[in-house]
Amino acid sequence: MTIEMQSTLEIKERKAEYSGARFKSKLASSSGKKINVTDVIEFVLLGFQGDPQLFLLFLLFVLFFLTICGNLLIIILVSTSKNLHTPMYFFISQLSINDILLPVNIVPNLLYILLNNGGTITFIGCMTQFLFFASSEAFECLLLTVMSYDRYVAICNPLRYTSIMTSGHCVRLAAISWLVGFSCAFSVTLTISRLKFCGVNIIDHLFCDLLPLREISCSDMFILNLQLYLMGVPLVIIPSIIIVISYANIVRAILRIPSNISRQKAFSTCSSHLTVVFIFYLTLFSVYCLPTSGQSSDMNKITSLLYTVFTPLFNPIIYSLRNQDIKKAVQENIQKYV
Numbered sequence: 001m002t003i004e005m006q007s008t009l010e011i012k013e014r015k016a017e018y019s020g021a022r023f024k025s026k027l028a029s030s031s032g033k034k035i036n037v038t039d040v041i042e043f044v045l046l047g048f049q050g051d052p053q054l055f056l057l058f059l060l061f062v063l064f065f066l067t068i069c070g071n072l073l074i075i076i077l078v079s080t081s082k083n084l085h086t087p088m089y090f091f092i093s094q095l096s097i098n099d100i101l102l103p104v105n106i107v108p109n110l111l112y113i114l115l116n117n118g119g120t121i122t123f124i125g126c127m128t129q130f131l132f133f134a135s136s137e138a139f140e141c142l143l144l145t146v147m148s149y150d151r152y153v154a155i156c157n158p159l160r161y162t163s164i165m166t167s168g169h170c171v172r173l174a175a176i177s178w179l180v181g182f183s184c185a186f187s188v189t190l191t192i193s194r195l196k197f198c199g200v201n202i203i204d205h206l207f208c209d210l211l212p213l214r215e216i217s218c219s220d221m222f223i224l225n226l227q228l229y230l231m232g233v234p235l236v237i238i239p240s241i242i243i244v245i246s247y248a249n250i251v252r253a254i255l256r257i258p259s260n261i262s263r264q265k266a267f268s269t270c271s272s273h274l275t276v277v278f279i280f281y282l283t284l285f286s287v288y289c290l291p292t293s294g295q296s297s298d299m300n301k302i303t304s305l306l307y308t309v310f311t312p313l314f315n316p317i318i319y320s321l322r323n324q325d326i327k328k329a330v331q332e333n334i335q336k337y338v
Contacts, residue, residue: 139181
């Protein structure tokens with residue numbers, strides 16, 4: 001009983017300290033005065049406060065394991081099966097690489113935080129975690145746009161598909177997506193690293209994300225907000241427009257196909273990608289666009305798990321369950337090696 005009371009008191013002290021830290025940060029930001037502006041060398045991630053959630057830990061570990069295995073399977077199949085050596089599956093393998101890097105960056109430290117009812121992360125470690133997290137999200141925005149363009153060329157210009165989507169062109173598109181995504185994430189991370197936190201180092205979240213870091217900072221957010229709005233043009237607005245225009249033309253081209261069998265085959269090649277696009281943008285919109293002032297902190301944390309843990313797992317499941325070529329490649333490899 002004494003241990004439970006001590007644990008409860010520690011939880012209340014952490015939440016009270018976090019509330020006081022937030023008030024102190026807002027007071028410094030509103031008054032414009034420098035109140036205890038010290039260099040923060042580490043952050044405290046609170047996680048889910050309370051007794052360690054063993055079921056949640058087990059569930060996250062299983063999902064993490066399945067995510068790595070599922071995406072590795074797709075990468076191996078695309079690299080070893082000749083019938084998957086096409087632009088579409090090359091981009092799917094790039095998506096699988098990204099879906100491995102994202103949970104590897106987040107989940108191990110997240111499991112440690114949940115197991116210990118909170119944990120610390122160095123300032124450099126926090127910035128590094130945010131850099132790779134933002135790079136993964138930015139890259140996926142661009143890659144999904146490239147994949148929609150690939151489907152547009154395949155359905156609307158099938159005779160020119162092989163001449164347009166050459167292997168060199170696909171590699172360049174993927175490399176540009178990686179480079180632009182990392183560059184945008186690096187510039188935002190550099191701006192965040194220069195923020196002042198007024199001695200506040202308690203983050204009521206699961207990992208180093210944009211909104212929690214911006215919430216505890218006492219610096220002026222004009223430059224960061226301006227930068228985020230500018231980054232939204234090449235990473236969100238333009239890709240969204242390209243995806244909508246591509247699929248509008250795809251739907252129009254499919255409806256012109258006289259054969260029902262050919263029409264269903266064309267729809268099946270696009271439905272998987274369209275499902276992934278819908279899930280990805282829905283989770284991002286629910287986290288970064290919807291107001292969070294009326295939500296509890298635990299609800300925000302659970303929502304953040306959607307795009308860091310569940311989405312990387314859904315992608316290989318969607319592409320494997322709805323794709324006959326991948327099923328055929330799995331059967332061929334089983335017959336070949338087993």
